[in-house]
Amino acid sequence: MTDQRDEGSMPERNPTLFDVAKAAGVSKSAASRALLRQSDVNGQTAERVREAARQLGYVPNGAARSLVERRSGIVGAHVRDVSSPFYGIVLSGMQAQAAADDVSVVSTSGSWDLDVDQESRLLKTLITLRADAIVVCSSTFPTPYLVPFLKRIPMVLCGWPEDDDRFSGCFIDEEDGAHQIADRIIDLGHRSVAIVRPPPSRSRSQARRMETIRQRLLTSHSVVREVDGGDRRVAMHDIVNLARERRVTVVMCPTNDTALEIIDVLRSSNLAVPEDVSVTGFDTVGPLGTPSLGISSFTVPAAEVGRRALAMALERIDNPDQPPQRLLLNGNLRIGSSAAAPPASGRRG
Amino acid sequence: MTDQRDEGSMPERNPTLFDVAKAAGVSKSAASRALLRQSDVNGQTAERVREAARQLGYVPNGAARSLVERRSGIVGAHVRDVSSPFYGIVLSGMQAQAAADDVSVVSTSGSWDLDVDQESRLLKTLITLRADAIVVCSSTFPTPYLVPFLKRIPMVLCGWPEDDDRFSGCFIDEEDGAHQIADRIIDLGHRSVAIVRPPPSRSRSQARRMETIRQRLLTSHSVVREVDGGDRRVAMHDIVNLARERRVTVVMCPTNDTALEIIDVLRSSNLAVPEDVSVTGFDTVGPLGTPSLGISSFTVPAAEVGRRALAMALERIDNPDQPPQRLLLNGNLRIGSSAAAPPASGRRG
DNA sequence: TTGTACGCGTTATCAG
DNA sequence: CTGATAACGCGTACAA
Numbered sequence: 001m002t003d004q005r006d007e008g009s010m011p012e013r014n015p016t017l018f019d020v021a022k023a024a025g026v027s028k029s030a031a032s033r034a035l036l037r038q039s040d041v042n043g044q045t046a047e048r049v050r051e052a053a054r055q056l057g058y059v060p061n062g063a064a065r066s067l068v069e070r071r072s073g074i075v076g077a078h079v080r081d082v083s084s085p086f087y088g089i090v091l092s093g094m095q096a097q098a099a100a101d102d103v104s105v106v107s108t109s110g111s112w113d114l115d116v117d118q119e120s121r122l123l124k125t126l127i128t129l130r131a132d133a134i135v136v137c138s139s140t141f142p143t144p145y146l147v148p149f150l151k152r153i154p155m156v157l158c159g160w161p162e163d164d165d166r167f168s169g170c171f172i173d174e175e176d177g178a179h180q181i182a183d184r185i186i187d188l189g190h191r192s193v194a195i196v197r198p199p200p201s202r203s204r205s206q207a208r209r210m211e212t213i214r215q216r217l218l219t220s221h222s223v224v225r226e227v228d229g230g231d232r233r234v235a236m237h238d239i240v241n242l243a244r245e246r247r248v249t250v251v252m253c254p255t256n257d258t259a260l261e262i263i264d265v266l267r268s269s270n271l272a273v274p275e276d277v278s279v280t281g282f283d284t285v286g287p288l289g290t291p292s293l294g295i296s297s298f299t300v301p302a303a304e305v306g307r308r309a310l311a312m313a314l315e316r317i318d319n320p321d322q323p324p325q326r327l328l329l330n331g332n333l334r335i336g337s338s339a340a341a342p343p344a345s346g347r348r349g
Numbered sequence: 350m351t352d353q354r355d356e357g358s359m360p361e362r363n364p365t366l367f368d369v370a371k372a373a374g375v376s377k378s379a380a381s382r383a384l385l386r387q388s389d390v391n392g393q394t395a396e397r398v399r400e401a402a403r404q405l406g407y408v409p410n411g412a413a414r415s416l417v418e419r420r421s422g423i424v425g426a427h428v429r430d431v432s433s434p435f436y437g438i439v440l441s442g443m444q445a446q447a448a449a450d451d452v453s454v455v456s457t458s459g460s461w462d463l464d465v466d467q468e469s470r471l472l473k474t475l476i477t478l479r480a481d482a483i484v485v486c487s488s489t490f491p492t493p494y495l496v497p498f499l500k501r502i503p504m505v506l507c508g509w510p511e512d513d514d515r516f517s518g519c520f521i522d523e524e525d526g527a528h529q530i531a532d533r534i535i536d537l538g539h540r541s542v543a544i545v546r547p548p549p550s551r552s553r554s555q556a557r558r559m560e561t562i563r564q565r566l567l568t569s570h571s572v573v574r575e576v577d578g579g580d581r582r583v584a585m586h587d588i589v590n591l592a593r594e595r596r597v598t599v600v601m602c603p604t605n606d607t608a609l610e611i612i613d614v615l616r617s618s619n620l621a622v623p624e625d626v627s628v629t630g631f632d633t634v635g636p637l638g639t640p641s642l643g644i645s646s647f648t649v650p651a652a653e654v655g656r657r658a659l660a661m662a663l664e665r666i667d668n669p670d671q672p673p674q675r676l677l678l679n680g681n682l683r684i685g686s687s688a689a690a691p692p693a694s695g696r697r698g
Numbered sequence: 699t700t701g702t703a704c705g706c707g708t709t710a711t712c713a714g
Numbered sequence: 715c716t717g718a719t720a721a722c723g724c725g726t727a728c729a730a
Contacts, residue, residue: 375700375701376700376701376702377701378700378701378702379699379700379701382699382700389699389700390699390700391699391700394699394700413706415706416705416706416707416708417705417706418706419706
């Protein structure tokens with residue numbers, strides 16, 4: 001029954017439901033019902049309460065509400081690397097769906113160099129918040145770490161494919177994308193291909209996608225030369241040499257960032273793209289997706305992935321016992337001005 | 350004193366402190382003290398409690414803790430547009446600082462097309478969570494909407510400058526950047542300049558930065574032609590014509606995305622960059638910042654802005670009554686291969 | 699050192 | 715229609 005409180009150092013305290021009730025001259029319960037717009041409340045008093053709430057700038061305390069309602073009304077999203085345009089757009093998509101379904105999405109995030117402990121901490125933040133569901137967007141966090149929570153809270157993975165079939169998830173069908181772009185390069189007539197390997201620690205999915213491309217190329221008896229992308233300077237040097245000596249007619253990259261950079265380096269070395277050598281990227285989203293840039297790449301529906309992942313999460317909140325469900329979304333291959341048929345003098349494998 | 354609970358539809362319930370205590374054969378309070386590593390607790394029992402907590406996979410309920418401690422231990426970040434590389438990197442910077450200071454950062458986010466109501470909703474989410482402080486990264490959300498909360502919760506603005514001096518904030522010194530890049534273009538000898546205006550609704554800061562550039566150019570008696578960036582196709586058409594007719598020798602863009610696209614369009618139109626026409630961008634972060642692309646631009650310390658903004662927020666939690674504090678961080682001008690002296694035949698203003 | 703009792707702000711139940 | 719009252723899970727004086 002404390003009516004007085006000790007003022008902290010902050011000038012003003014967040015008004016509580018009690019404050020609103022007092023101002024409206026009713027009890028907490030009546031105020032609560034009025035604000036929740038439940039039916040069994042007098043229109044007069046209800047209006048008084050709402051007015052008082054507005055005057056005071058009342059915002060309900062989610063902690064208290066979460067405690068008694070046993071649900072927080074928020075969905076947590078963990079995004080390993082927000083500075084990646086792909087995941088930024090995924091997050092935007094989730095937000096759009098959230099607005100439509102009247103839930104709040106809050107996210108924890110980091111950068112590409114997070115280690116497992118740091119990501120665990122971020123996930124624990126979401127668990128501590130008692131998010132009603134969690135969407136995990138990280139292509140490096142080992143799923144076994146998530147398993148203990150799987151029985152307690154709906155979880156869905158999101159982004160690039162994850163094999164663990166204990167989990168639900170919404171993914172880009174990247175194997176299909178890798179096949180599409182490899183096939184197209186073969187169709188164009190290329191048989192001598194350089195592929196750029198990303199540093200494996202940075203992204204499992206990038207490594208895997210290039211491996212898939214390599215496998216596919218080999219089925220057409222192409223000659224595939226691998227360039228280690230670990231050291232950027234060395235990689236650029238190697239690529240220019242390969243192209244200049246006509247040992248490859250196309251350079252395939254794990255991302256569009258890399259492709260863009262390589263195109264620039266090649267042109268600076270007086271090699272014409274695509275006349276002398278073609279270049280391809282992957283996972284076009286954001287600014288690098290503008291048509292006029294013409295990077296040949298696999299364009300992915302990032303926002304759609306976010307939307308669907310959130311929808312899956314919400315569905316699992318209502319029905320937590322359903323079996324894991326996996327959704328693969330297709331991207332589109334777009335051959336822009338950075339790729340064309342190999343030059344006539346190009347070697348054949 | 351309820352010992353039994355009704356199992357919901359979720360297979361397993363989150364274990365509570367009570368569960369841990371029961372498993373360790375002690376009371377809730379003892380368990381609490383053991384987990385909080387307070388001193389007045391027997392080493393034996395403490396270990397038993399911690400073991401039980403580990404066995405059960407206990408994660409404290411943040412709502413309950415927040416309620417009793419009257420602080421949530423989380424800092425909220427609202428980011429209007431996470432798909433923008435700038436804010437993605439700002440968020441990464443905040444996260445780095447948060448890890449160092451042992452606080453959790455959770456964020457709400459959207460995309461560039463959020464309206465005021467939607468952003469209000471997102472902010473209210475953070476207030477409802479009772480975040481201990483809030484960092485607002487939005488160059489369009491009107492500060493008056495924030496004022497009511499200013500007295501209740503430490504807030505700091507972050508990103509591009511905001512004039513309202515009731516607020517603390519950490520910003521890029523973009524006026525300086527605008528001056529630097531304009532001055533440099535003048536120094537290179539350009540006197541006929543096209544500047545691309547962004548659609549004003551999209552970003553106040555972009556509009557303002559171009560206006561600053563324009564003002565600065567006028568001091569050197571340059572001829573400034575404005576191109577409305579609202580319709581991309583029309584803008585591109587206009588720019589190509591201006592360049593082809595030698596009515597401008599340089600095109601200045603509000604962002605690097607735009608610059609990159611324009612460079613590509615110009616080159617496709619058989620205009621050499623920078624030989625025939627120079628192009629500049631702004632706010633280089635992320636993939637578009639790779640040196641080899643050579644976009645001439647103002648490069649900004651986005652991660653640093655995030656770090657400092659979070660540090661300011663934490664400082665205000667401890668000392669909420671301090672007056673508003675503003676921090677301006679400088680970027681670096683980098684003239685890459687996209688800008689050079691105007692061609693000899695370039696007109697003079 | 700340990701347990702008991704209370705309160706944080708809210709919703710839900712049940713008497714009036 | 716309204717107002718007490720009991721939880722929700724946790725930290726913490728206070729008593730043992």
